[in-house]
Amino acid sequence: LHTTDLHGHLDPVAVKGSPEPSGGLLRCATIINAIRKQEPNVILIDCGDLFQGSVESYLTRGKIMMEAVKYLRYDALVVGNHEFDWGVERLREFYQEAKIPVLSAGIVAPENNPLPWSRPFLVKEFDGVKLVIIGLTNPLIPKWSRPRLLGGLRFSGTLDAVRGALARARRL
Secondary structure (H helix, E strand, O other): EEEEOOOOOOEEOOOOOOOOEEEEHHHHHHHEEEEEHHHOOOOOEEOOOOOOOHHHHHHHHOOHHHHHHHHHHOOEOOOOEEEEEOOOHHHHHHHHHHHOEOOEEEEEOOOOOOOEEEEOOEEEEEOOOEEEEOEOOOOEEEEEEOOOHHHHOOEEEEHHHHHHHHHHHHHO
């Protein structure tokens, strides 16, 4: 299961042209919990742009979303472009508090500013079958974000990131 582009919304959001609001983590939670009751082997991942964009998330500096993903027992969080809106230091704090694996294939950290909270992939095993989940981070983030928010991070191309992650995963 995955969520993406929640942008800090717990409640559904009005969508132009739609008769009903949609999205929001609370609606997702209902579906996530129902599927987990039916299926023993479920992985839950957020694919980025998790905590920046709503009033409630802004006022708590993302803490409300962090608490929600902890409560829902996410298996991993993938770094999206809006994760950098409050800068690398806040992002580091957020992920340390969440205590959920962070996937960021394609992010290259300088030696003096390591990302101890991230890794390119996650391995999960179900009934003897290993599954490798690679968390790709968009290489265009430097074009969309202010350099001061990125803390010296560089972003490699998607294909290079996948090849590197697969090479490392195959060694396991």
